[in-house]
Amino acid sequence: AAALAVSVLLAAAGLTVYLIAPAVPSLRWLVTPLFLGAIVTPGMLAVEFTRRWLFKIDRADLVAAFALIYFCVLTGSAIVATRFSSDASAGAFTWAAASLSVTVLALCVLRPVRVLRAAMGRIIHDHRSEAGWLASANLPYSVYSSATIVILIGMLIGPAAAGIFTAARTLTNPAMSIVSAIDSTDKPRATRALAESGMPGLQRAVTRTRALIALTTGAYLGAVALWADQLAMLVYHEHYTNVTVEVRLLALAFFLAGLNQPSETRLIVLKAGRAMLIVRSITALFAIVSLAVASSWGVAGMAIAVAGIQMLNLLLLWLAERRVVFQGISQ
Secondary structure, three states: OHHHHHHHHHHHHHHHHHHHOOOOHHHHHHHHHHHHHHHHHHHHHHHHHHHHHHHHOOOHHHHHHHHHHHHHHHHHHHHHHHHHOOOHHHHHHHHHHHHHHHHHHHOOOOOOOOOOHHHHHHHHHHHHHHHHHHHHHHHHHHHHOHHHHHHHHHHHOOHHHHHHHHHHHHHHOHHHHHHHHHHHHHHHHHHHHHHHHHHHHHHHHHHHHHHHHHHHHHHHHHHHHHOHHHHHHHHHOOOOOOOHHHHHHHHHHHHHHHHHHHHHHHHHHOOOHHHHHHHHHHHHHHHHHHHHHHHHHHHHHHHHHHHHHHHHHHHHHHHHHHHHHHHHHHO
16 A cells, blocks of 8 residues: 555655656656656555565565565566567566565465454554554655655756766666665564573674675675676666766665664664664765755766765764664663
8 A cells, every 4th residue: 555655655755857858948857757666656565565474474485485476577578579669668677577576476375364453553552652663664765765866966956967867876876775674684684683592692693694795795886896897788788888986886786775774773773763863864965955055066966975875874883883782782
């Protein structure tokens, strides 16, 4: 229901921009992304929820199988779609086809049931305060997430710059998929470690996760940074051959972003949602200011700003962790 609501809001935003575009021509380019976003959102959110659901019931085997099916449908659809369309709509319909296919297959295994309102009410009542802080923390995070930054770049510099930045980001973005995969099981594992071994157990769990992320994303991003020229030529041919500097800067930024994840896990497990909100709010404010300042230096300046944003976020999370852990020990 929430996915459909988001889709409707995106479509409404697209229609609004379309209607005001004659008066503000600089916004005209936003129409297509908003409408395509409305198309892909329901399916992509649905397949994400089914993936998390399968993890929760210990069916990682099905997660892997559906991921392979998603890859095959995505690749096949892309081959077909690009024969009929050479613009972004091909990618949007490819995503939608793959997402809906996997969701339908997953629902052959998963059986949604009626929500038990009394039980759900008790859960919400018991956790409403912490849930409120964490939900609120998603708002500032959306300002400096890698996807939203593309929109800010488009607004500050223009759609061409957004395209160049996206081309560079796409080469480094699989690192965040690795982090997302680790995150799917990391928080339950960290929670169990805290319950069984206390703060030392949580510390070991967080340290292991950070080492795993550093090793896996570092290896991938290091390779991407080393062979940025060759990768850009292989993927984009002659269209984006001048993104080497941006790719290397974003490799650093995504590496730092991956290191942030275990720190956020610790704050969530220790129910420090308020601290998370404060950290993300400061980072979001810094992101807006730094991107505005960096816009004078083009896409490379934006990539430097993104790396700086993640570096600040890592520092703030470290400070928040120390304070929360100290308070926990004191109590």
